[in-house]
Amino acid sequence: QGRRLAALAHAPTRTRDGVHMHLFANAEMPADIAAARACGADGVGLYRTEFLFLRGKQLPSEEEQFVAYRDLVLGMGGLPVTIRTLDLGADKADAAGLALHGEDNPALGVRGVRLSLRHPAVFTTQIRAILRAACYGPVRVLVPMLTQPDELIAVRTLFKLARQELSRAHVDLPEKLPLGAMIEVPAAAINMRALLAHADFFAIGSNDLAQYVLAADRGNDALEGIYHPLQPALLRLIAHVIGLGRRAGKPVSLCGEIGGDVRLTALLVALGLTEFSMHPSQLLKVRERLAGLDRTALRACAPRLLRADTYEDVQALLDQLA
Ligand code: PEP
Ligand code: MG
Numbered sequence: 001q002g003r004r005l006a007a008l009a010h011a012p013t014r015t016r017d018g019v020h021m022h023l024f025a026n027a028e029m030p031a032d033i034a035a036a037r038a039c040g041a042d043g044v045g046l047y048r049t050e051f052l053f054l055r056g057k058q059l060p061s062e063e064e065q066f067v068a069y070r071d072l073v074l075g076m077g078g079l080p081v082t083i084r085t086l087d088l089g090a091d092k093a094d095a096a097g098l099a100l101h102g103e104d105n106p107a108l109g110v111r112g113v114r115l116s117l118r119h120p121a122v123f124t125t126q127i128r129a130i131l132r133a134a135c136y137g138p139v140r141v142l143v144p145m146l147t148q149p150d151e152l153i154a155v156r157t158l159f160k161l162a163r164q165e166l167s168r169a170h171v172d173l174p175e176k177l178p179l180g181a182m183i184e185v186p187a188a189a190i191n192m193r194a195l196l197a198h199a200d201f202f203a204i205g206s207n208d209l210a211q212y213v214l215a216a217d218r219g220n221d222a223l224e225g226i227y228h229p230l231q232p233a234l235l236r237l238i239a240h241v242i243g244l245g246r247r248a249g250k251p252v253s254l255c256g257e258i259g260g261d262v263r264l265t266a267l268l269v270a271l272g273l274t275e276f277s278m279h280p281s282q283l284l285k286v287r288e289r290l291a292g293l294d295r296t297a298l299r300a301c302a303p304r305l306l307r308a309d310t311y312e313d314v315q316a317l318l319d320q321l322a
Contacts, residue, residue: 005284009040013287015295024277033075035280043080045277046255050092059096062125069133080138083130087112087144112145117154127162134174142180142203146188152198184208189237196248204241206256210234229258230311242272253277265289270298
């Protein structure tokens, strides 16, 4: 199997009926960059920046962050990289004490962009580092845990202010820097229409979207029968987000665990997904799987899949398709 997959490292990603698909890598630390290159990823679809904030007792400086982001950009050799702004809070508490402590319900608390916006100085340090790194290659910025448009507007404003400051100091700046919204809060998915005008692209965070739509902790094994990737409510939200994005002409990717699960590739194609981001270890397997799928036929099955009442029903339909 290893050799068969290795042969796919530099093959294009196409379905059996010739539809081109984009496969990006998720990266959490510098070592993942080489892995992303080795499997022939189209770029980095999710660069989690938390590692910089979790490894020491002090917040990382602008310079430290700049070096990490620049090395990511250079490491990808001109392929697009998507840097996600800080997603601390909930299960990710930093030693520097940025994340709040003692919240009764941290998963529903001050997390992700909510936390970043409460610390504009810390956030601006990250924003400046990203702006500077974006001169070295194509960069996009992704904002986690968005609920409503005002958060994205506030982030854009901080980027604009940081640009003005850097420009006054004669620092090189990228011409453009697309700003994207993670769709992982159910309200953002349901009311996605409100975000369309404010985001340049979208990335579905299916791990958290599932956790929040099902009210089931993503890490709690006792909830396996509830936290299930085939839950109809989750699938309908995913299809809704992909459809609205496509109609608005904005790219939509999916970067949760399910994006790298070959048992679910056919399903995601049926729902209209054309951009996947996943752990590099899964990428060649998904490329191989896609090559055996007929997208036209799968798309025709979407209405039936989306009408299913239970995840067992979805599974039965998928078994039939296979
Ligand atoms: C997600 O929620 O699906 C996601 C990709 O982000 P993280 O796993 O880092 O929360
Ligand atoms: Mg998430």
